[in-house]
Amino acid sequence: MKRNVVEWIVLLASIGAIAILVAVIVAEGLGESRPADPSIELHAADARHGALGWILPATVANAGDEAAEAVVIEARAMVGGGEETSELEIDYLPAGTEVEVSFAFSAQPEGEVVARLVGFRTP
Amino acid sequence: MTEGLRDSLRDYTRAAGGGLMVGLPLLYTMEVWLGGFILPWWKILVLLGIAYAIVLGYNSIAGFRRERSIAQLMVDSVSTLGLGIVIALVALLVLGRIDSTTSLRDAAGKLGLEAIPIAFGASLAATQLSGNAVEHRGGIRPLARLLVGGGGALLFALNVAPTEEIVVLGVDASPALLLIVVATSLLTTLALVFYADFGGRSHQHGDGLLDQPWSETATSYAVSLAVALLLLWAFGRTEGASIGAIAGMTVMLAVVAAVGAAIARLLVGGQAEGGEDQ
Numbered sequence: 001m002k003r004n005v006v007e008w009i010v011l012l013a014s015i016g017a018i019a020i021l022v023a024v025i026v027a028e029g030l031g032e033s034r035p036a037d038p039s040i041e042l043h044a045a046d047a048r049h050g051a052l053g054w055i056l057p058a059t060v061a062n063a064g065d066e067a068a069e070a071v072v073i074e075a076r077a078m079v080g081g082g083e084e085t086s087e088l089e090i091d092y093l094p095a096g097t098e099v100e101v102s103f104a105f106s107a108q109p110e111g112e113v114v115a116r117l118v119g120f121r122t123p
Numbered sequence: 124m125t126e127g128l129r130d131s132l133r134d135y136t137r138a139a140g141g142g143l144m145v146g147l148p149l150l151y152t153m154e155v156w157l158g159g160f161i162l163p164w165w166k167i168l169v170l171l172g173i174a175y176a177i178v179l180g181y182n183s184i185a186g187f188r189r190e191r192s193i194a195q196l197m198v199d200s201v202s203t204l205g206l207g208i209v210i211a212l213v214a215l216l217v218l219g220r221i222d223s224t225t226s227l228r229d230a231a232g233k234l235g236l237e238a239i240p241i242a243f244g245a246s247l248a249a250t251q252l253s254g255n256a257v258e259h260r261g262g263i264r265p266l267a268r269l270l271v272g273g274g275g276a277l278l279f280a281l282n283v284a285p286t287e288e289i290v291v292l293g294v295d296a297s298p299a300l301l302l303i304v305v306a307t308s309l310l311t312t313l314a315l316v317f318y319a320d321f322g323g324r325s326h327q328h329g330d331g332l333l334d335q336p337w338s339e340t341a342t343s344y345a346v347s348l349a350v351a352l353l354l355l356w357a358f359g360r361t362e363g364a365s366i367g368a369i370a371g372m373t374v375m376l377a378v379v380a381a382v383g384a385a386i387a388r389l390l391v392g393g394q395a396e397g398g399e400d401q
Contacts, residue, residue: 006131011198014205021208021234022168028228029164065228067160094160096226123161 028065036122037064038071038093040115042103054079054105056113060090061098068093072118073101077109084109087118134249138203141248142210145278146241150214154285154358159232162359167235170357171204174239178203181246181274184267200246207242208234214241240281247278265333268388272343275387276350276380283379284354293372301374308347308378312385313340343388347380348373 003011039061047056056075062068071090076083086103093099103113149155159167179200211234215221221230283289296304317336332338351373355361361369 004125004127004131006128006135007202010131010135010202010206013209014202017205017208017212018201021231021238022171024227024231025164025167025235028231029168069161092157092161094226094229097224097229 031065034064034066036062036066036068036093036095036120038062038068038073038117038120040073040075040117042075042113042115044113047108049108050104052104052106054108056086056103056105058101058103058115059098060093060101062093062095065095067095067123068120069123071120073115074118075103075113075115077105077113078111079105079107079109093120135206137248138206138245139210142207142241142243142245143214145244145247145281146207146210146214146237148282149240149285150211150218150237152282152285154287155236156220156233158236158285158358159234160226160229162232162236164228164232166357166359167232170239171235173353174242175200175204177274177277178242178246180270181243182249184271203246204238204242206245207238207240210241210245211237240278243274243278243281247274265331265339268339268391269333269342269346271391272384272388273346273350275390276347276384277354279383279386280347280351280354280376280380284351284360284376285358289355289372289376290360290368292375293370294368296371296375298367301371304374304378308374308381309340309344312344312381313337315382315385316340316388339388343384344377344381347377347384350384351376351380 041059041061043057043059047054049055058075060071060073069092071093072087073090074085074087076085078084084105086105088101088103090099090101103115179196182200182203183196212221215230215233215237220233225233313336316339333342352361352369355369355372355376360372364372
């Protein structure tokens with residue numbers, strides 16, 4: 001089997017690429033034990049007034065090993081004497097990734113904002 | 124630079140070009156990116172394995188180099204698949220689909236899926252787009268033609284298989300409509316291959332059972348249905364779906380597959396015994 005330098009380089013790079021890809025998929029796949037586990041971190045320090053009210057940025061992360069779909073989250077706070085709820089849906093939340101979102105209220109909330117997970121779909 | 128080196132560089136550049144031609148639509152398809160992390164890990168490996176077998180099939184009909192042993196063929200096919208992975212990596216980086224926030228599992232899944240059409244295109248570039256294809260103009264045997272048809276079906280159907288549209292079409296269709304679609308698919312491909320007079324193929328057929336227009340059309344359509352079903356399974360569309368929905372999606376996707384198979388069969392010519400349909 002006679003091959004020149006270019007062919008050797010391409011062949012070795014190919015074997016390397018395939019081996020690494022398969023190894024990563026298998027290793028990540030076999031380590032896939034924890035179900036999806038969305039978490040919400042509110043960034044109160046970055047909250048600001050917007051044209052239509054109070055905007056509160058947050059980071060939603062998935063600490064599990066499996067993806068979650070249609071992740072619905074909500075934040076509750078007391079605004080102007082009444083309780084307000086801000087709800088968001090995130091289409092896809094892959095394992096190990098973070099998504100930046102923003103909750104919004106009609107005005108700056110009094111007291112603490114409480115965020116919770118409403119639910120999600122398992123792919 | 125020696126002639127051999129220049130030849131090799133040209134072959135790989137051509138392979139990369141063919142890979143992009145076939146792979147670009149899917150590099151721009153959201154369902155494929157999502158499939159990278161939604162599909163179970165073992166399925167991505169199975170798909171890569173099937174892709175390797177198909178690349179081997181393409182390359183064996185006509186490939187990079189002439190006169191090769193089976194071992195050489197297998198090694199060449201490894202290069203084709205590897206090339207697909209490398210091109211997919213560069214493309215996904217350039218498109219911003221893989222960046223520092225992408226998890227390893229997500230990136231590997233996307234790469235595995237996107238590398239498949241690129242590898243098909245790369246091996247096709249070496250067969251259909253090069254001067255080498257000429258030696259097949261004389262026609263190939265019916266079973267090989269069926270295989271080539273399957274390859275064409277795969278290439279065409281791959282572009283629409285991951286989309287939501289197939290689900291909508293398949294689930295909405297009534298059984299009566301599906302029967303009409305089946306009949307239309309058969310008639311269209313029969314007309315395309317045998318009566319449209321593309322590439323000197325019209326009306327010419329041999330004596331074998333699989334060489335008759337109706338038999339070739341029927342077997343090729345069956346292969347197209349199988350390809351459609353395989354693709355639906357690959358993209359997770361069959362999971363949890365009813366038999367009726369699966370049948371609907373398969374028939375709707377097989378329209379595209381059957382046209383792809385017809386065009387591929389036109390490209391490789393018709394005569395079973397070869398050499399006389401110029």
